[in-house]
Amino acid sequence: MIEVKSLYKSFAEIKAVKDVSFTANNGQVTGLLGPNGAGKSTTLRILYGLLTQDSGSALVDDIDIKSDRLGAQQKIGVLPDSHGLYIRLTAREHIYYFGRLHKFDEDKLESQTNELIKLLDMQSIADRRVEGFSQGERMKVCLARSLVHNPPNVLLDEPTNGLDVMTTRTVREIIEELKTKNIAVLFSSHLMHEVSRLCDHIVIVSEGSIVASGTTDEIRAAAGEDNLEDAFVKLVEGGVN
Amino acid sequence: MHPVSIVLGKEIRDAARDRRALLTAFLFPVLSPLLVYFMMTAIIELQTDADKMTIPIIGGEHAPALIQWLKEQDVHLEKFSGDAKQAVKDKDKELVVIIPDDFQQRFGELKTVPVEVVSDGSRTDSQPKVRRVHELLRQYNQEIGALRLIARGVSPDVTRVVVSQHVDVASKEQRAATALNFIPMYIILAAFVAGMGIAVDSTAGERERKTLEPLFINPVERYQIVTGKWLAATLFSAIGMALTLVLCVAAMGQVPLAQIGLQFHIGNGQMLSMLLATLPLAFLATSMQLLLGIFAKSFKDAQSYIGLLVLLPMAPSMYMMFNPFMTREWMFAIPMLGQHLLLVDVLGAKEVPLIGYFYSAASCLLLGMALVLITARLFQRESILSG
Known part of the structure; x- marks a missing residue:
């Protein structure tokens, strides 16, 4: 479970995150929805321990990230904003590297990796060096290395950005699968239709603040619009005004 | 793990x-011994060339006695005709000796005879020969002068106020070591060259x-990540140094040093001492490169900074070449200078104080650790991920 309570974060003059609070429960998919530059990535980066908030708290399974970064990081699997890979390592070696850094049991590492490779349908590329991989193939490597240690919480920063239909579908299937394992999934997106399709709980952010949250029905009701996309636009523009 | x-x-x-x-990383350790070999062989050839050389001479027929004397000194003479200055300028000849037409006449009248030695002062390779010709003429001058004095009942000692005598306190090995000053320099350079690629790739490259960003999400302390990268780069740097050392020593073994009266022998013990003396430098060299790699925005950016860093290890060696000084114990504690001194002493078969090894290793390790801690601190800044 991930709990965020009145989080604030500024960079120099810019207030990137203002009073953001929400909870991502186990067995639920929570969507962080907002236009580009709304503060989604900053919020996630605080949650996975790369940035430190100015005030407020962020807890992962009741572990405070600010005071016990490593403890909290052990409990999360992250697909971050940057999908950088080591061009001279194979897909499998990437998964091993991150599994070991998470202190995953060395004896089970190989079978765990094989399972992930099968799950993500990447048998044919598993032992190739990642140099020259397509965007979709790279994304699969990133996903596999973030899930190798069986994290009880999964954070995905714009997971379907720039992917083709086939890979997007795989990512969706993975998210559904994680949900059934009682994992708390938090993902960010600027695509309304994707969020509405996958999420049990939606948090809409605009200019660093939350403008609405709830189920799709609750969001539609709050905006007084039948169409979710219209609701989104109305809420975000309302936030701006 | x-x-x-x-x-x-x-x-x-x-x-x-x-x-x-x-x-x-490994081109340098392989190329530097070759360079050592060819440079040393060339130097030796130049010096031995001067001993058994051929001198182009104009007007040799005017001074048969001098010619005869020169031949007795194992000098080959060849008759030269034409424009001597032009020939030297055109690099056809290294030097030309010109004996004037009135040599015999002036000789008989006991007048000083000017003998010209035409050479090009900008050519370093012909200098030993030119020096030798001047030396030969001076010697001839002294011999004839002495004979003339004796013929007049005067002791030749009258004109010899003082005689300088050459007393060299350096052993043959030590003299060889000064000639080999650039071997320590190459080994110290290797520390910087061999670890550079991996140090830059694992910082600026990442x-x-x-x-x-993905790496930092793992539950690992930043100083542990930096330490892992440091040790990896250090391993490559140390291999590069060891390779350079072993190959340079092997190359020196092939150089005919005995021809110039020098001796060079490195036993296994000395080799081990030299490795001990220099390997700690690998830790320092790579820590500097990691730190610079963090500041750089890209691989190329880092390479240009670190290219300048390579000049640093040359400084002590260069300084020592032009300003020889007496070694004091504290000097071993200065990184790079310490390694240089240790290498020169071991190569020169001089007794090295044990504390010297300790000082030079400790200073490199401590400074290296300090730089790694600074790098880890920089890794902790939030701005490391942006731009």
Whole structure:
């Protein structure tokens, strides 16, 4: 479970995150929805321990990230904003590297990796060096290395950005699968239709603040619009005004 | 597995597959001994050339006695005709000796005879020959002068106020070591060259390829990540140094040093001493490169900074070449200078104080650790991920 309570974060003059609070429960998919530059990535980066908030708290399974970064990081699997890979390592070696850094049991590492490779349908590329991989193939490597240690919480920063239909579908299937394992999934997106399709709980952010949250029905009701996309636009523009 | 060894293992595997980095890392250790060999052989050839040389001479027929004397000194003479100055300018001849037409006449009248030695002062390779010709003429001058004095009942000692005598306190090995001053320099350079690729790739390279963010999400302390990278780069640097040392010593063994009266012999013990003396430098060299790599925005950016860093290890060697000084114990504690002194002493078969090894190793390790801690601090800044 991930709990965020009145989080604030500024960079120099810019207030990137203002009073953001929400909870991502186990067995639920929570969507962080907002236009580009709304503060989604900053919020996630605080949650996975790369940035430190100015005030407020962020807890992962009741572990405070600010005071016990490593403890909290052990409990999360992250697909971050940057999908950088080591061009001279194979897909499998990437998964091993991150599994070991998470202190995953060395004896089970190989079978765990094989399972992930099968799950993500990447048998044919598993032992190739990642140099020259397509965007979709790279994304699969990133996903596999973030899930190798069986994290009880999964954070995905714009997971379907720039992917083709086939890979997007795989990512969706993975998210559904994680949900059934009682994992708390938090993902960010600027695509309304994707969020509405996958999420049990939606948090809409605009200019660093939350403008609405709830189920799709609750969001539609709050905006007084039948169409979710219209609701989104109305809420975000309302936030701006 | 400890996080440091996980990072270390990954970096070694990654670097071992990087052909470009490997090439730059190990080209130097392989090329420098070749350079040593050809340079030393060339120097020796120049010096021995001067001993059994051929001198082009104009007007030799005017001074048969001098010619005869020169031949007795094992000098070959060849008759030269034409424009001497032009021939030297055109680099046809290294030097030409011109004997004037009235040599015999002036000789008979006991007048000083000017003998010209035409040479090009900008040619370093002909200098030993030119010096030798002047020396020969001076010697002839003295002999004839002495005979003339004796013929007049005067002791030749009258004109010899003082005689300088050459007393060299350096052993043959020590003289060889000064001639070999550039071997320590190469070995110290190797420390910087061999670890550079991996040090830059694992800092500026990670940043450029955007792999730092995923890496930092792992539950590992930043100083552990930096330490793993440091040790990996140090390993490559140390291998480069050891390779340079072993190959340079092997190359020196092939150089005919005995021809110029020098001796060079390195036993296994000395080799081990030299490795002990220099390997700690690898830790320092790579820590400097990691730190600079963090500041750089890209691989190229880092390479240009670190290219300048390579000049640093040359400084002590250069300084010593032009300003020889007496070694004091504290000097061993100065990184790079310490290694240089140790190498020169071991190569010169001089007794090295044990504390020297300790000082030079300790200073390199401590300074290296300090720089790694600073690097880890920089890794902790939030801005490391942006831009």
